[in-house]
Amino acid sequence: FRSEHALVPGVTSPGNFPEEQIYLDPNAKNDWDKIGVFNRMRISGVQPVFTWGSINKAVSAAQEAVKATEFEFQAKKEDLEVRLYELYYSYVLALEIERLLKDAEDKIDQIEKSLDDAQEDGEDIDETDVYKFKVFKAQFGIQKAEVDESLVFVKQTWQYLLRNENGNVYTPSVRYLDPLSSQLSSLDYYQSSAFLNRNELRGINTGKEALVKYIDYQKAQNLPGLYLGFT
Known part of the structure; x- marks a missing residue:
């Protein structure tokens, strides 16, 4: 018009x-x-009469492209869920490690106090054992400092991502890591499941189908067609 x-x-x-x-x-x-x-x-207008199926091919290609986009969206969503899952249990693991480190520090302090008391009482203590203990304590301190840095990073990430608009930070409902009660399947099972169910692969396959149908549409566009026009 x-x-x-x-x-x-x-x-x-x-x-x-x-x-x-x-x-x-x-x-x-x-x-x-x-x-x-x-x-x-x-x-004015144009009504296609015969186009070698180009219209249907174009519609089909568009539908496949939409499906590929949906699979891609689902893949990104699942990837985000996995990252949050990893963060969740990383935080729980951090809490568990903190408790273990605290227990280890208490044990080291007890041993050190026992050695000091024994030396003050004049007990016969092998100096080699004392030296080994000091080396172990120093190595433990270095490893603990590295672990503390990792724990700080995990906690800061948790607080940044899991904070609502009021500034409240959520805490995990699970406080301890328990052994898995389920049995793991074979590696072949998980590989086969990934090839069949991963949305990334579904999106790639659907994208290929969309591309093939789009090429067919372009080929049909190059063929002479029959149109009815009016003005």
Whole structure:
């Protein structure tokens, strides 16, 4: 649909030609004292009659592309869920490690106090054992410092991601890591399940189908078709 509108001047005929024959007057001229309105509307359209199936192929390609996009969205969503799952149990593991480190520190302090008391009481203690203990304590301190840095990172990430608009930080409902009660299946089972159910692979396969159908559509577009037009 198309419409055209304009203001146009009138036309006068010095030769007094009839109105329907003014265009024959060679001396006809515009009369700007008589302004008129020009209006014209056009309706045009094309109806495909035979296109070698290009329309259906285009629709099918678009549908496959939509499916591929949906699979891609689901894949990203699942990846985010896995990351949150890993963060959740990383935080629980961090709490567990903190408790273990605290227990280990208490044990080391007890042993050190026992050694100091024994030396003060004049007991015969092998200096080699004392030296080994000091080396172990120093190594433990270094490893503990590295673990503490990792724990700080996990906690900061947890607080950043799991904080609501009021600033409240959620804590995990699980406080201890328990052994798994279920039996793991074979590696072949998980590999086969991944190939069949992973949305990344589904999206790739569906994208291939969409591309093939789009190529078929382009081929059909290059063939002569039959169309019905009107205006």
